[in-house]
Amino acid sequence: MSSGPHFHRTRIAPTPSGFLHLGNVLSFSITATLARKTGAKILLRIDDMDQTRADARYVQDVFDTLNFLGIPWDEGPANTEDFERNYSQIHRLNLYNQALEKLYTKGLIYGCGCSRKQLATRNCPCAGKHMPFDTMDVSWRLKTDTQTVLNIQDYKGGVVQAVLPPEMENFVVKRRDGLPAYQLTSVIDDLHYGIDFIVRGQDLWASTVAQAYLASVLNEKQFASITFYHHPLLMESPGKKLSKSAGATSVKHMCEQGKAAGEIFEIICSMLGLAKPVTNWQQLADQALMI
Numbered sequence: 001m002s003s004g005p006h007f008h009r010t011r012i013a014p015t016p017s018g019f020l021h022l023g024n025v026l027s028f029s030i031t032a033t034l035a036r037k038t039g040a041k042i043l044l045r046i047d048d049m050d051q052t053r054a055d056a057r058y059v060q061d062v063f064d065t066l067n068f069l070g071i072p073w074d075e076g077p078a079n080t081e082d083f084e085r086n087y088s089q090i091h092r093l094n095l096y097n098q099a100l101e102k103l104y105t106k107g108l109i110y111g112c113g114c115s116r117k118q119l120a121t122r123n124c125p126c127a128g129k130h131m132p133f134d135t136m137d138v139s140w141r142l143k144t145d146t147q148t149v150l151n152i153q154d155y156k157g158g159v160v161q162a163v164l165p166p167e168m169e170n171f172v173v174k175r176r177d178g179l180p181a182y183q184l185t186s187v188i189d190d191l192h193y194g195i196d197f198i199v200r201g202q203d204l205w206a207s208t209v210a211q212a213y214l215a216s217v218l219n220e221k222q223f224a225s226i227t228f229y230h231h232p233l234l235m236e237s238p239g240k241k242l243s244k245s246a247g248a249t250s251v252k253h254m255c256e257q258g259k260a261a262g263e264i265f266e267i268i269c270s271m272l273g274l275a276k277p278v279t280n281w282q283q284l285a286d287q288a289l290m291i
Helices: 022-038 056-069 080-087 089-105 116-120 182-192 202-217 221-225 251-256 261-271 281-289
Strands: 009-012 041-044 109-112 139-142 150-154 159-162 172-174 197-201 227-231 235-237
Touching: 009 022, 009 197, 022 041, 022 056, 022 197, 022 227, 022 251, 022 261, 022 281, 056 080, 056 251, 056 261, 089 109, 089 139, 089 172, 089 182, 139 202, 150 202, 150 221, 172 182, 182 202, 182 221, 197 202, 202 221, 202 227, 251 261, 261 281
Parallel strands: 009 041, 150 227, 197 227
Antiparallel strands: 109 139, 139 172, 150 159
């Protein structure tokens, strides 16, 4: 452990909506390396609330990939059975619903049945309708203020001030199917597990700001003390980030093609434009953190 910042707990939090790809491996490697440098325990948290996309094959792939590549975690499920029995987000549904009811009671959310076209043209009258909280087949949106300045703790030191980006205006906290949305479950989970350090890709900066805003209106002051590290993305081509739908970049596909773990780390290193050879996740992350 270095003499730099010290943290209590971070997390690896994949969504089981596809087979894990090389970009996930880079993020997990950086997370594990920074955890070891800062004394943080690593929690494995699999975000399976979106039941329309979550799949048992993809949950199993999380364990297969981490074990194959030797990327460690200290807390959380040991295997798929343990996850389903004890750690699925379904088990924390009451916590999410408590937060949603708190938002509704404070008048901070509204039911919205508008189409995407209506939302795009800002022709959305739903905010003033005061729908009952048990209204079916509507999304519940947070009433947001794009002028509120939020303070985000940065791993590199200091505080970054930010306001909600336009794409996060009145973002969804409860989906049409009645299940809590990602931004809300992520905030509640991070608070529930005592996370104080989060590593994620630069593409999730808008989500970081949205989650900080949500925590502030919930009066969850603990969230404001979380430190964030946003790392560069691994790109499939200029302007195109890797996707779980791109099977050729999945670890599962590469394993089936006979690639060894060290070869996978070398491929990622090459995609980052780094010439120094690597053989494990620590070496990969050390090189990536120098960029």
